[in-house]
C-alpha cells in the first residue's frame with residue numbers, strides 16, 4: 001500500500017531537529033566545562049535560524065557539535081529524520097557533504113599557500129569532479145555565484161579583501177551542494193560597511209538555492225533581517241526561542257530584552273527600553289544554580305535560584321525559559 005505524502009505534514013517536518021544537545025569539555029582538576037546544556041530547537045527546510053548570545057554562551061560549540069566537528073556529550077540531531085549522533089565515522093562522511101560550515105575568520109580558514117581554484121577544487125573532490133575543464137568551469141560558476149570573477153581563481157587568499165575572502169569561504173561551502181549550512185559569525189570579523197553585502201549575499205543564496213541555514217551571531221541586530229526564527233542562548237542554555245517577529249516585537253526573557261537594548265537599532269524612530277546588563281558571563285565550569293542568568297538578571301527573585309526554568313511555550317511557537325514570564329510587572 002502506498003502512503004500519500006500530505007504536503008502540510010512534509011512542510012512541518014523540520015530538516016534539522018536538535019534535541020537535548022549537551023556538550024561538556026573536561027577542565028582542570030576533574031571539573032567540567034558546561035559549554036552546551038540541553039539545547040533543543042528545530043530548523044525548517046529552506047529557513048534560516050539565528051543562534052544568538054554573548055561570547056561564551058556556547059553557540060559555536062553547539063554549531064560544531066551538530067556537524068560533529070566536536071563530539072556531542074548527549075542529545076540528538078535528527079537530520080531528515082536520521083540522528084547524526086548515532087552515525088559511524090564512515091556514515092558521517094557521506095553526510096558531511098550535506099552539512100557545511102562557513103567560518104568566522106575567512107583568512108585563517110583559507111590555506112594561504114593555495115590558489116582559490118585549488119581551495120574550491122579541493123571541496124569539489126568530495127563530489128568526484130574530474131580535474132580539468134569541468135572542474136575549472138564549476139569553480140568559475142561558484143565564484144560567479146558569490147559575486148566574484150572567474151579570473152580570481154588563479155589568485156591567493158592574501159590578494160583579497162576580508163569581504164571577498166568570506167565570499168570564497170561561502171563558495172567553498174557551496175561547492176558540495178549542501179542542504180544545510182552553519183554560518184558561524186560569518187560577518188563579525190568584517191568591516192561594518194561590508195557586513196551588509198555579505199549578509200545580503202547569504203540571504204540571496206539561501207532563497208535561490210533553497211538552503212537551510214543556522215546563522216550564529218552575538219548580536220541580535222545582525223540576524224534580524226535574515227532569520228525566520230531566533231534561538232537566544234546564555235551560558236550554554238536556551239533562554240528564549242521563537243519566530244523572529246514575535247521575538248523582536250515582544251521579547252519575553254530579561255536576557256533577550258537586555259540583548260535587544262544593547263544592539264544598535266537600525267531604525268532611529270524605533271525606541272527600545274534600556275535594560276542594564278551588568279558584569280561578565282559567569283564561568284561555565286561553575287554555572288549558577290537554578291536559572292543560569294539570575295546573577296545578572298535585573299528581574300531575578302529568590303525563587304530563580306531554586307529551579308532550572310522550563311522552556312515554556314507562550315504561543316505561536318514562542319518559548320521562554322523564565323519563571324517570571326507571565327509577570328506583567330517585568
Ligand SMILES: Nc1ncnc2c1ncn2[C@@H]1O[C@H](COP(=O)(O)OP(=O)(O)OP(=O)(O)O)[C@@H](O)[C@H]1O
Pocket residue numbers: 025026033034035053054055056057058059060061062218284
Ligand atoms: N575545546 C574546549 N575545551 C574547553 N572549553 C571549551 C572548548 N571549546 C569551548 N570551550 C568553552 O565553552 C564555552 C562556550 O564556548 P563557545 O565558543 O561555544 O561560545 P560562543 O558563544 O560561540 O562564544 P564566541 O562568540 O566567543 O565564539 C566557553 O566558556 C569556552 O571557553
